[in-house]
Amino acid sequence: MSYNQDNIRNFCIIAHIDHGKSTLADRILELTSTVAKRDMEEQLLDNMDIERERGITIKARAVRLNYTATDGKDYVFNLIDTPGHVDFNYEVSRSLVACEGAILIVDASQGIEAQTLANTYLAIENDLEVMPVINKIDLPSADPERVADEVENIIGIPAMDSPRISAKMGTNIAEVLERVVTDIPAPHGDIDAPLKALIFDCFYDSYKGVIIYVRVIDGEIRIGQKIRLMATGAEFDVVETGYMGATDLVNAGVLKAGEVGYITASIKSIGDTKVGDTVTDAENPCDNALPGYREVNPMVFSGVYPADGAKYGDLRDALDKLQLNDASLSFQPETSVALGFGFRCGFLGLLHMEIIQERLEREYNLDLITTAPSVIYKVKLTNGETVFIDNPTNYPDPAVIASAEEPMVKASILAPTDFTGNIMELCQERRGIFKDMKYLDASRVELHYELPLNEIVYDFFDALKSRTKGYASFDYEMMGYVPSKLVKLDILLNGDVVDALSFIVHADNAYKRARRIAEKLKDNIPRQLFEIPIQAAVGGKVIARETVKAMRKDVLAKCYGGDITRKKKLLEKQKEGKKRMRQLGTVEVPQEAFMAVLKLDE
Amino acid sequence: MIPKGLYIHVPFCVRKCPYCDFYSETDLTLTQPYTEAVIRNINQRNCYADTVYFGGGTPSLLTAKQIENILSAVKIADGAEITMECNPNTVTEKYLRDILSAGVNRISFGIQSLDDGELKMLGRIHDSQTAVNAVQLAYEAGFRNISADLMLCTANQTMYSLGNTLEKLVKLPLTHVSAYMLKIEPDTPYGRNDSILPLLPDEDETADMYLFAVKKLAENGFEQYEISNFAKDGFESRHNLKYWRCEEYYGIGPSAHSFIDGVRRACPKNLQQFISQETQTELVTEENGGDYEEQTMLSLRLTKEGLDLDKISGGDEISNRAKPLINAGLMKRDGSRLMLTAEGCLVSNEIICRLIV
Numbered sequence: 001m002s003y004n005q006d007n008i009r010n011f012c013i014i015a016h017i018d019h020g021k022s023t024l025a026d027r028i029l030e031l032t033s034t035v036a037k038r039d040m041e042e043q044l045l046d047n048m049d050i051e052r053e054r055g056i057t058i059k060a061r062a063v064r065l066n067y068t069a070t071d072g073k074d075y076v077f078n079l080i081d082t083p084g085h086v087d088f089n090y091e092v093s094r095s096l097v098a099c100e101g102a103i104l105i106v107d108a109s110q111g112i113e114a115q116t117l118a119n120t121y122l123a124i125e126n127d128l129e130v131m132p133v134i135n136k137i138d139l140p141s142a143d144p145e146r147v148a149d150e151v152e153n154i155i156g157i158p159a160m161d162s163p164r165i166s167a168k169m170g171t172n173i174a175e176v177l178e179r180v181v182t183d184i185p186a187p188h189g190d191i192d193a194p195l196k197a198l199i200f201d202c203f204y205d206s207y208k209g210v211i212i213y214v215r216v217i218d219g220e221i222r223i224g225q226k227i228r229l230m231a232t233g234a235e236f237d238v239v240e241t242g243y244m245g246a247t248d249l250v251n252a253g254v255l256k257a258g259e260v261g262y263i264t265a266s267i268k269s270i271g272d273t274k275v276g277d278t279v280t281d282a283e284n285p286c287d288n289a290l291p292g293y294r295e296v297n298p299m300v301f302s303g304v305y306p307a308d309g310a311k312y313g314d315l316r317d318a319l320d321k322l323q324l325n326d327a328s329l330s331f332q333p334e335t336s337v338a339l340g341f342g343f344r345c346g347f348l349g350l351l352h353m354e355i356i357q358e359r360l361e362r363e364y365n366l367d368l369i370t371t372a373p374s375v376i377y378k379v380k381l382t383n384g385e386t387v388f389i390d391n392p393t394n395y396p397d398p399a400v401i402a403s404a405e406e407p408m409v410k411a412s413i414l415a416p417t418d419f420t421g422n423i424m425e426l427c428q429e430r431r432g433i434f435k436d437m438k439y440l441d442a443s444r445v446e447l448h449y450e451l452p453l454n455e456i457v458y459d460f461f462d463a464l465k466s467r468t469k470g471y472a473s474f475d476y477e478m479m480g481y482v483p484s485k486l487v488k489l490d491i492l493l494n495g496d497v498v499d500a501l502s503f504i505v506h507a508d509n510a511y512k513r514a515r516r517i518a519e520k521l522k523d524n525i526p527r528q529l530f531e532i533p534i535q536a537a538v539g540g541k542v543i544a545r546e547t548v549k550a551m552r553k554d555v556l557a558k559c560y561g562g563d564i565t566r567k568k569k570l571l572e573k574q575k576e577g578k579k580r581m582r583q584l585g586t587v588e589v590p591q592e593a594f595m596a597v598l599k600l601d602e
Numbered sequence: 603m604i605p606k607g608l609y610i611h612v613p614f615c616v617r618k619c620p621y622c623d624f625y626s627e628t629d630l631t632l633t634q635p636y637t638e639a640v641i642r643n644i645n646q647r648n649c650y651a652d653t654v655y656f657g658g659g660t661p662s663l664l665t666a667k668q669i670e671n672i673l674s675a676v677k678i679a680d681g682a683e684i685t686m687e688c689n690p691n692t693v694t695e696k697y698l699r700d701i702l703s704a705g706v707n708r709i710s711f712g713i714q715s716l717d718d719g720e721l722k723m724l725g726r727i728h729d730s731q732t733a734v735n736a737v738q739l740a741y742e743a744g745f746r747n748i749s750a751d752l753m754l755c756t757a758n759q760t761m762y763s764l765g766n767t768l769e770k771l772v773k774l775p776l777t778h779v780s781a782y783m784l785k786i787e788p789d790t791p792y793g794r795n796d797s798i799l800p801l802l803p804d805e806d807e808t809a810d811m812y813l814f815a816v817k818k819l820a821e822n823g824f825e826q827y828e829i830s831n832f833a834k835d836g837f838e839s840r841h842n843l844k845y846w847r848c849e850e851y852y853g854i855g856p857s858a859h860s861f862i863d864g865v866r867r868a869c870p871k872n873l874q875q876f877i878s879q880e881t882q883t884e885l886v887t888e889e890n891g892g893d894y895e896e897q898t899m900l901s902l903r904l905t906k907e908g909l910d911l912d913k914i915s916g917g918d919e920i921s922n923r924a925k926p927l928i929n930a931g932l933m934k935r936d937g938s939r940l941m942l943t944a945e946g947c948l949v950s951n952e953i954i955c956r957l958i959v
Contacts, residue, residue, distance in 0.1 A: 527805075529952055530930060552809035554951045557782040557830045562609050562845050562859040564896060565866050565887035571899055575955050586926075 005258040006186045007073060010215070011131075012080040012095050014120055015105035016113040016473075020135045024105060024167040024176070025081050029246055031173050032065040032077070062098075062201075062213060062260055064243040064250075069181045077180060078243075078260035096122060097290075098200045098215035098260055101129040101184030103176065104151075108134050108142035108164070111150045111440070113414065113473065120155055131183045132159040133176055138166040189257030195219035195227070195281040197255075198290050202273050204321045208240070210267035211249070213260075214279055218286065220256040221263060226282040230289040234272040235282045236265035270320050298330050298346025299407070299478065300353055300373045300457050301390040303500060304360070305342030307367035307580065307591055312341045318364035319343060322356065329356055334391065338500040338584050339369055344391055347373075350457055369582065369594050372503045373457040378405040378481050392502040395488040398539050405481040406506075407453040410435075413464070415472035417445045422467040430455035431506060450479065454504065489514055491521070492535040492542075493587045501597060514544035517597050524593035527551035532587050605652035605679040607844040607851030610640060610672065611858040612661040613873050616692070620725045620791035621756075621784060625857035625871040626659040635877045636855075637668040643854045643882050644675040651852070652679035653841035655686075656706075662688040666700030673705045683708055683840045685749075690736035691728040698743035708839075709740050710749040710780070715756065716767040723757040723801070734774065741775040747837060749778035754815055755808040756784050757801035764811055765818070772822035777837035781815050782830050783808060809948050816944045827906045829947045846900045848892040853884075860884065866891040899954050908941025920957050927953060 015021035065077040080095040096102065102123040106112055123130050132151050134144045144164045151159035163179060165172040201213040214221075221227070225238045242252035243261040255261040267273060278289040306315045316333075323329050330346035347353035353373060360366050377389045380402040389395050411432070413423055417439070427434070427449045435448040451460075456476065464472050487510050491501035501521075505513050514536035521534050525548050536544040556567055581588040614633060615626040654676060656669070664672075673684065685708040686701060698709075715721050716730040728736075733750075740748050750771060754764065771779065784802070787793050803811060816826055824832035828846060831839065844851050853860035857871040866888035869876065876882055888896075894915060901909040911917035917938075924940055927933040932946035932953060942950055 529927070529932065529949055529956070551949050551952060552805045553783070553812075554949045555783065555829060555947060556951060557785060562607075562851060562853060562861065563868065563887075564845065564859070564861070564891070564900065565868070567899065568888070568896060571895070571951065571954060571958075574951055575958070578955060 003256050003259075005189065005191070005256075007075045008078070008187055008258045009075060009101070009180050009184050010078045010080070010099045010187060010258070010260055011101040011103060011180060011184050012099045012123075013103045013105060014116065014123060014130075015135075016107065016110075016116045020107070020167045021105055022081065024103075024133070024135065024165075024173075025079060027167050027170055027173045028065065028077075028079060028177065029063070030170075031177065032067050062095075062244045063246050064260070067177055067181070070178060071181070075181055076259075077177075080260070095200060096126045096128060097198060099128055100187055101131060101180070103180070104130050104132045104155075105135050105167075106132060106147055106151060108136045108144045108147050109139050111147045112154055113475070117154065129184050130155075130157055131179055132157060132162040134159075134162055134164050135167050137164045137171065138169050187258030189216065190218045191220065191257045193218035193257075194284045194286040195221060195225075195279065196286040196290065197221065197279040199229075199273065199275055199277045199279060201275060202324055204270060204324055205264075208264040208266075210264070210270060210273050210324065212263045212265075212267075212273060212279070213244075214255070214263060215260050216255050216257050217290065218257050219281065220254060221261075221279070222254050227263070227265065227279050228282040228285060229272060229274070229277050230280055230285075231274050231277040232272050234267075234269075236267055238263055238265050240264040270324050273324065275324075298328065298348060299453065300347045300349060300375060301344055302347070302353060302373040303334060303336060303339065303342055303371035303391070304331070304345050304357070305336065305339040305369045305371075305500075307369055307582075309340045311366060314364065315343065315360070315366055315368075318360050318366060319345070321364075322359060326356070328352070336371075336393070336500045338498045338589075339371075339582065342369075346390070350461060367580075367591070369500075369591050371500045371594065372597060374503065375407050375453045375457060377407075377486065377504060380404070389504075392488055392504050393499045395502075395504060398487070403483055404486045406484040406486060406504075408450050408479050408482050409453050409456065409476040410479045411449045411451045411456070411474065411476040413447045413449070413472055413474050414440075415445060415447075415468050416443055419468040419472060420445055420447070423447055423464065423472065426460075426463055426467055427451065430460060431509070451476070452482075452484065452506070453478070454506075487538045489517075490537045491517065492533075492537060493521075493525075493584055493589070494530075494532050495535075496585045497537075498584050498589075500594065510538055511543055514538075518544040518546040520596045521593055522546040522548055524596045525587070525589055528588060530586065603650055604850075605650045605682070606862070607653045607655070607841050607849065608644075608649050608651040608676060609655050609657060609841070609851055609853045609858050609860070610661075611853070611855035611869075612636075612656055612659040612664060613856050613871075614658070614663045615660045616663070616689075616727060617725075618791075620795075621786070623787040623790050623793075624657075624659060627873050630663060632873060632877065633664055633668060636873065637664065637672060639877050639879070639882070640672050640854050641675045642880070644672070646881055647852060648677065649675075649852050650677040650679065652682045653844060653851075654678070654682065654684045655841040658687050660689045660692060661686050662692040662697070666697055666704055669701050669706065670704035678705065683747075685710055685839070685841055687712060688736070688740075689728065690733040693736055693739065695739050695743055698740050698745065702744050707745070708747040708749065709745050710751060710778075711736055711740070713737075713750045713771070714753045715759070715763075716770045717759075717763045720753075720756050720759055720763060720767075724753065730770070734770065737774045737776065747777050748775060749780060749839070750774070750776050752779055752781040752815070754781055754783045754811050755803045757798055759803060759811070761807075761811060761814060764814065768815060768818045772819070772824070776824075777834045778839060779819055779824050779832045780830055781812075781819070781832065783812060812948055813944055816947075825906070826944065826947075827904060829903050829905065829942070829950060843904075846903050848897055848900060854882065856882075859887070861891050864891050865889060895958055898958055902940075902942055902950065902954055902957075905941050905944075905947065908936070908939040910939050912938040923957050923959070927956070 013021045062080045067075045067077055069075055104120055134147055137144055148159040163172050163175040196218040197214040197216040199212050199214055202210055205211050221241045223238050228235045240251045241255045241263045242250045249262055280286045306312055319331050328348050331343040334344040335341055374392055379387050379389055382400050382402045432449040432451045438446045440446055464474055485507040486504050487507045489505050490497045518534050518536050528551055531550045532548040534546045535542045581590050613626045684706050686706045687710045690711050713733040714724055718729050792798050819832045823834050826832050827838050850862050856869055856873050856876045859868045867884040868887050869882045869884055911921050924933050934943055
């Protein structure tokens, strides 16, 4: 198809989790015949296993579609699928810069959710044309008119004539495509200007090196061209350039102003490419780089260690590669007496943390031990200095602490009214401060709480789900630091502090938490040759104790008619099993024990 | 030429016990072709043995004549120990006299328990009186080296019932006792059926029963010399000692294991194949038999002689690792020798893992 910028539409889809974003993307792919029927599978753009299993989008993904509109013209659509969860906000803001417009999907029965609102504002800030679509009109509880009203009132964009669709049933999808043509502006780059392209994502391919996803603003990219990455100054020769087909990359040889596509340039060193950087022509560079992205600040920290100490290098490589397409991940080497060499990783939130761990284990085949997540505490010392602590191990001695502050979040919880009591009870337990409560209709309630971030980083979401039979949705935003009575809880095994198990807790919860953790550890540490005392202590004072009794029986009694090999194999298996344990002093602690203390609400 | 051990696996049983995972078949018409195959294999190897052990299965399902024919194929060293495992139910005085004259000089009875309730739970075909009678009968037939197998920690066993069994047992004319803690094997009816599990003593009870048995047997002259074996002075099983001392033995019959020239081999668990083959198949299970790990693992089973740290590479390291174990009463030291205490025997797997690393 011949290049004509007027016929290009770059857009993304914004939606709350479960409002049907990936389903609409699937329908659009089908309708534009981008994917042959036989290759079609659900959630096609969510090609990570984790995404399919959890039914969520983690990574933004781009795909090019060809569409012949009713005006008889052929259009090129670049659809960028984006995650809906608050933790991946950053991914959303990255993809928005590559687009001129956004389809806003709103569930016809549930209406606008907090997260949708946040992402919509992001789109408006980025000067995107927002095009509302009301989905799930097939549901008996659908009320498209009320929802359209809500969109107009709350967001302030016209929605009365917005498409009413059912992505699931395939109703009115064509109308959405027509509206993309008419409502979303075409890009207006200068094809004759020096090359200026924004890197909005990249990932590592073992054959091609780093693959960069770009949105070309001005000029063009061709194979053989020498390009410069402006932030790092690194220069490369373009090996391949083209666009993203539904299932693979299509090497078109050229990419022009207004287009979205990819570049490979035999880039082996991961450090050279930075998402948000500007690509330009090395011989004829543009004047200024694009503004790039705002750096994001991780909110949740946890120590990540290889289960097998020898895999430290592999873990570092894996983190490097993951960071390439998830710049929000931060990590620094750290050492733990208990766990050896590892990294303190910063995450945007809990889901982000879980996803990163899972990707490290699955995509890089690593066995990991992760420590309890921590937030950043602000501690004023008696000498007037203020320190920020992201690792409980480094928490100062109580004697030198003048005051301590912890981060708070504004949380909104949406659930059927039946569960109001349960939710309030949970928030109460987690030191929540009730703000207000709104009945959205007869059956749904929205609760607002201020909660300490440290109370939600452990298992709040799991606890909330189990107490609302999975019906509650939960969102939060940071609101700042407040003074708090914090103490550091140390765990001792056989009399020795295990640094990797220390954590910070509010003084009022210390006893309860200490008892629970001691019990959990007792259940998760297998009996060993010697009795193991488990103690939880605050400032040297033991406040909870459990004991793992000594192992009594572990013996192969029979001699199996001279079958020594069988015995030896059993012994080797046992030795292998011991390798999966962490030796802490004289105590062997299985990986599961570190994980179990993270899940106390069971 | 130095004589070796000879293990002959007799894979026949009247019926299978639900806890047992030793190889056996119930078609007794095959005993004769089986006997011929055993003799064929013995002749091919020109076996020279100072210990012979008929294990099973149920070796006493062979006729005395078949036993005699097998033994006459073996070149037997002077003073050899020739053991036969017998089911208390399958022996008569005549049979016992006949196998004695065929050369068998040690009988090992699968008594398991002298509590009829426990025997039923174990699916044994004999009762306690039959067991007592069988031992008496063997003694009367002229056997002066009789061993009894005992099972500890079986379904419904209590400290009280175990005490009764031991009480009765030590009054019999026995020279040797093997006391095994029941282990649920996955490929047995017990292993496939969870309903047995609640009837078994728990870890602490099991350990206490074992220690009780060790003590009770010692009080009656049966000194522990291996994790599960107890003997009156001079009546240790010489054949089984070969296993633990990494000495050589032939293995004839389906599922039998051998250890010759540093290589461990096993004959497949297939009676038909064994009978039809001119020479039994032997698959290598270990090229480096008798290595450091095996020596450590096996010699530590011997609670009297133990592991000689002067005679093994890395003895110093093992000695250091053993120190906290000695302090905890799980091991003891006698000159250069290191051995398990009865408490240590109970957790020997874990201890061996720690010592070898």
